Amino acid sequence: MILLHSRNVSEYSANSKLFREYIGAESDSINLSEVPINPDVEFHFIIAFAIDYSSSKNPSPTNGKFNAFWASSHVTPEEISSIKDKYSNVKIAISLGGDTTTRNEKAFFAPKSIDSWVQNAISSLTTMIKLYSLDGIDIDYEHFKSDPDTFAECIGRLITSLKKSGTISFASIAPYDDGEVQSHYLALWEKYGHAIDFVNFQFYAYDKMSVPEFVKLFDKQASTYGGGQILASFSSEVRGGGLVPQDGFFEACKELKGKEKLGGIFIWSADDSKRNEFKGEVEAQKFLVA
Incomplete structure (x- = not known):
């Protein structure tokens, strides 16, 4: 499926120097300052996760009232x-x-109504964004108790409102193609793709693959999210899937870069990378600025 959009001209482009890193979801000891940062890249930390559940000992859905659920007390x-x-x-x-x-x-996306969820989400996230001096949001819902159109309208209205108010300067989505997840994100992309700056496609959510298989999957998703800035990705988890550096990830990135298709690189996650001294982060950033 190819979806076309009238997209805003972005400061980013294919073969950009954009590097993104998820942090905080799996370790209580990770610090932002531990992660190597190359001054020549555009570096985005993505704190994982905030969810619209109460922060009590027995969390329950709050219909759009977001709280911090990241593991690291250092973020x-x-x-x-x-x-x-x-x-x-x-x-x-x-x-x-x-x-x-x-x-x-699992924490589900389960709004009681579009209007009430959007109102609560705008209010709670604006407070959180100001408290933490954040610049953007990333949408990584993977479990749903709503139809794709409801998800699209809730998230689309949220992003456009936060951008219009100047609360955030960019937004991204983190889909993968498993049927239910992809259908929700495609509904969002079809209606609000013009407001989404980056696609953090989870290439590591698949079985291990070869360089040609990775490039083929990248091309497929670039067509699916037509006009979007697609980032290549790998997981630094011990049992990470997809394509990892030792099996040819950067070889695939070189091929994509040669075709002027590489919208950047992101890694899941700093928490896992700490055990090998962030070798993947260093190599990825060096590759982007070469």
């Missing part, structure tokens, strides 16, 4: 302020949803 307003003061090329986003588990159950 604080003070830490964010310090890293942004040190690096002028760093921006910070907050990711919504994720494969988050509460009370041994």
Whole structure:
């Protein structure tokens, strides 16, 4: 499926120097300051995750009232302020949803109504964004108790409102093609793709693949999200799928770069990369500025 949009001209483009890194979802000991930052890239930390559940001992859905659910106690307003003061090329986003588990159950996107969810989400996220001095949001819902059109309208209105008010300067989505997830994001893209700046496609959500298979999947998703800025990705988890650096990830990126298709690179996640001293982060950023 090829979906076309009248998109805004972005400061980013194919073969950009954009590097993005999820952080905070899996470790209570990770600090932003531990991650190597190349001053010549555009560097986005993506804090994972905020969800619209209560922050009590027994979390329950709140219909759009977001709270912090990231694991790291070190990702604080003070830490964010310090890293942004040190690096002028760093921006910070907050990711919504994720494969988050509460009370041994997945956190679902389950609005009571479009209007009430959007109103609550705008209010709660505006407060969070100002508190943490954030620059953007990332949409990573993976479990749904709503139809695709409701998801599209809720998220689309949220993004456009936060952008219109100047609360955020960019927004991204993090889909993968498993049927239900992709159908929800395609509904969002079809109606609000013009407001979405980056597509953090989860190439690591698949079985391990070869370089040609990765490039083929990238091309397919670039067509699916027509006009979008698609980032290549890998997971630094021990059992990560997709294509990892030791099996040819950067070879695939070189091929995509040669075709002027590479919209950047992102990694899941800094929490996992810490164990190998962030070798993938260093190599990815070096590749982007070469």
